[in-house]
Amino acid sequence: MIKTLQILLLFSAVSFSQTITVDNTTNSPADLVNLLLQNSCVAVSNISISSNQSVGYFNQNGSSFPINEGIIIRNGLAVNTQGSYTGLNLSTTAPGSGTDAFLQTLSNNSGQTGPITDVAFLEFDFIPISNSFSFDFLFASNEYGQYQCGFSDVFAFVLTNLSTGVPTNLAVIPGTSTPVTVKDIRNSIYNFPGQSCLSSNPLYFDVYNVNNPGASTLNMRGHTVVMNASSAVVPNVPYKIRLVIGDYNDSSYDSSVFISGGSFTTSLDLGPDQTICTGNTAILDTQLDNTYTYQWFQDGNPVGASTPTFTVNTPGTYTVEITKGTCLLTDTVVFNSLPVTNPINLQTCNTGAASYTFNLTANNETQLGIDDTVYNLFYYSSMADVVTNSFIAVPTSFSTATGQTIYVKIFNTVTNQFCDAVYQFDLLINATVNATQPNDVQLCEDLSGTTYFLGA
Numbered sequence: 293m294i295k296t297l298q299i300l301l302l303f304s305a306v307s308f309s310q311t312i313t314v315d316n317t318t319n320s321p322a323d324l325v326n327l328l329l330q331n332s333c334v335a336v337s338n339i340s341i342s343s344n345q346s347v348g349y350f351n352q353n354g355s356s357f358p359i360n361e362g363i364i365i366r367n368g369l370a371v372n373t374q375g376s377y378t379g380l381n382l383s384t385t386a387p388g389s390g391t392d393a394f395l396q397t398l399s400n401n402s403g404q405t406g407p408i409t410d411v412a413f414l415e416f417d418f419i420p421i422s423n424s425f426s427f428d429f430l431f432a433s434n435e436y437g438q439y440q441c442g443f444s445d446v447f448a449f450v451l452t453n454l455s456t457g458v459p460t461n462l463a464v465i466p467g468t469s470t471p472v473t474v475k476d477i478r479n480s481i482y483n484f485p486g487q488s489c490l491s492s493n494p495l496y497f498d499v500y501n502v503n504n505p506g507a508s509t510l511n512m513r514g515h516t517v518v519m520n521a522s523s524a525v526v527p528n529v530p531y532k533i534r535l536v537i538g539d540y541n542d543s544s545y546d547s548s549v550f551i552s553g554g555s556f557t558t559s560l561d562l563g564p565d566q567t568i569c570t571g572n573t574a575i576l577d578t579q580l581d582n583t584y585t586y587q588w589f590q591d592g593n594p595v596g597a598s599t600p601t602f603t604v605n606t607p608g609t610y611t612v613e614i615t616k617g618t619c620l621l622t623d624t625v626v627f628n629s630l631p632v633t634n635p636i637n638l639q640t641c642n643t644g645a646a647s648y649t650f651n652l653t654a655n656n657e658t659q660l661g662i663d664d665t666v667y668n669l670f671y672y673s674s675m676a677d678v679v680t681n682s683f684i685a686v687p688t689s690f691s692t693a694t695g696q697t698i699y700v701k702i703f704n705t706v707t708n709q710f711c712d713a714v715y716q717f718d719l720l721i722n723a724t725v726n727a728t729q730p731n732d733v734q735l736c737e738d739l740s741g742t743t744y745f746l747g748a
Contacts, residue, residue, distance in 0.1 A: 310355040312510050314364060314374040316348030324349060324363050325416050328427065330554040333619035334418040338532075345369055346386035346412035350550060357509040358498070358518050359430065362553035367410045367445060367539045368546035373432075377501035377508035382434040383544040385410055394459065395446045395538045398471050404443055406541030413536035417454065419528060420558050421614075422621055423579055426522030428555040429463070430498070433547035435474045436514030437482050437502050441489035444473035445547035447537035449521050454530040462521035463549075465493055474547075477516050512548060525558075527579045560614065560623040569630035571712035572704050574604045576625065578614060587613045633661040635700060635717040642721050650719050652687035652698055660715070666706055672699040678714055695721040 319327070321339045324347065329336065341347040348370040351361045364370050368384030392411045399408055433445060448471065449462040463472050470476050479494040482502075498517040501508035525531060537549055562576050578586070578600045588596040589611040596602050604610060607629040614621040635655035640648050652671045657664035670683040671690070677683070678699050684690055690698075697718050702711040 310509065311353065311376050312350050312355060312357050312374055313353045314348050314350045314371045316344050316370050319349045321347075321414070324414065327361070327553040328363055328551060328556045329418075330556070333421050333558050333616075333621055334425075337417045339414075339416040341414045342412045343386045345371075347414050350374070352509075355509040359428065359550055359552045362555070363414065363535075363551045364548055365412050365414055365447075365535055365537050365551070366546055366548040367412050367537045370548070372546075373510050373512060373548055375511050377505040377511050377513070379502075379505075381511065382513070382546065384546055386412060392536055392538055394448055394450050394461075394534075395536060398448060398461065399444075399446045399540060402444070402446075402471070402473065402475070404540060406443070408446060408538040408540060409542065410539035410546075411536060412538075413534055415532060415534040415536070417530055417532045419530050420525045421527050421580060421584070421616065421619065422525075422558040422560045423527055424522065424524050424561055425556065425558040426520055427557070428518050428520050428552040430516050430518045430550050431463075431472050431477070431547065432510065432512040432515035432550065433474050434513045434545040435547065436478065436497075436500060438484045438513075439545060440474050440478045441483060441487040443540050444475045445538065445540050445545075446471070446473060447547065447549050448534075450532075450534040450536065451523055451525075452532045452534070453526070454532055455526075460523065462523055464521075465496060466519060472516065472519070482514070512546075515550075518552070528581065558621070560612070560621040562610075562612065562623045562625045565626040565628065567630050568604065568607055568627045569632075569702065569704075569711035569713065570606055572605070572707050572709045574627065574707070576602045576604060576610060576612070578612060580614065584614050584616045589613075630702070630711065631661060632702070632713070632715065633659065635660060635715055637718045637720055639720040639722055642724050644724075647691045647693045648695075648719075648721055650690050650692070652684065652690050655698075655700065655717055660700075660702075662702065666704060668703045668705055670701050670703055670710075672701070675699060675714070690719075692719055692721075695719045 321341045325336055325339050347365050350364040352359065364373060366373060369386055372381035372384055390411050391408050395408045435445060447463055450459050451462055452459040461471060464470055465472055465476060475492060477493045477496045478491060479497045480489060480491040482500045483489060496516050498515055500514040502513050535551065537547060560578060566574060568574060580600050586598045586600060587594060588602045591608045604627055607627050609624060609626050611622065611624040638650050638654055657667055657669060671687045672678045672683055678701065697716050700715040
């Protein structure tokens with residue numbers, strides 16, 4: 293009996309260790325923000341939370357919960373989220389809660405008419421030094437199952453450009469502008485008896501704990517998969533981000549948002565890979581100022597001065613490393629060589645005319661395999677004309693008496709620059725071929741059916 297009891301106690305301890313833990317006493321609001329940001333290269337100020345009872349630290353604690361550690365924000369008591377699903381403490385209220393105008397507007401726009409209450413938030417101002425940022429999160433709610441067909445608690449990641457005052461909600465279903473809610477991410481197989489609503493974005497719903505509480509990793513009915521919130525930002529411009537969640541209509545059946553620690557990453561974006569020909573130039577611009585240190589690389593080799601921009605004039609792989617204190621940002625962009633198909637020779641027959649007309653644009657941008665929305669072709673009758681840029685004015689009807697070589701250069705209409713390469717093709721006036729009448733051929737067939745060739 294003692295051994296059996298020991299095994300049960302051990303099983304109980306192991307089961308408990310496989311659920312998340314929540315700590316709302318150890319970390320200050322600044323600690324929580326530092327956990328979120330880590331080495332994200334931003335200057336932070338004006339940190340504020342609704343209450344340390346609704347905003348806290350969580351840890352995966354060896355469980356299968358898909359985020360290792362980070363910040364939990366619950367429109368109720370955050371500590372009631374830890375442990376396995378029990379069906380208890382699903383509806384709570386944290387001190388300092390109220391309403392939120394942005395959430396109310398989101399709720400109203402979704403067709404809901406009730407008030408938003410029991411609001412919990414973490415917010416802070418920051419100044420990015422890169423041109424984009426992102427972080428990972430998931431949404432959990434006790435409305436899943438029983439109330440998933442009826443209404444939804446509301447949450448948002450409100451990013452506000454403090455220079456323009458324009459707010460944007462980043463808590464949206466990937467690839468859409470639809471806010472993440474229970475109604476917009478649900479699986480109909482978990483509808484409560486008597487409900488008949490359809491699934492909505494079910495691929496983004498992950499776990500429903502009510503049917504298998506022993507395998508649960510937290511004390512909430514269900515949660516989504518991990519998603520990513522991201523936005524472009526303007527370097528060195530101040531922003532405010534408000535991570536906020538509220539109850540719809542009343543304080544019953546809480547919801548939570550989990551934000552992954554260290555996932556708030558700012559990244560540099562030099563733009564997409566490009567195509568370039570020798571003779572053209574492109575400017576890589578970090579959009580940062582001279583208070584940072586820059587090192588540019590071409591094909592892995594250090595090049596250029598410590599400047600926020602770099603001029604590319606040949607194909608290659610270009611990388612920049614930017615440092616300021618302990619902050620490091622880097623990005624790479626590839627400039628591929630412009631692929632060009634050689635032009636074809638143009639031919640006509642010699643009819644004895646004094647001159648012959650050719651349409652040089654038979655060798656056009658499509659024939660050479662280049663983009664005619666970016667590049668134009670110029671045609672020249674000699675290399676001397678190439679040097680002076682004395683191009684053929686009417687290439688659709690070029691006359692020549694004896695045939696000759698035509699030279700082609702490619703012009704980039706975006707950069708207003710010529711590529712260095714010169715291509716060429718020949719205009720050929722072929723001699724007339726005179727055909728002669730062949731001799732008749734005679735065949736003879738005997739009565740046996742055998743055919744004999746008698747010659748011409």
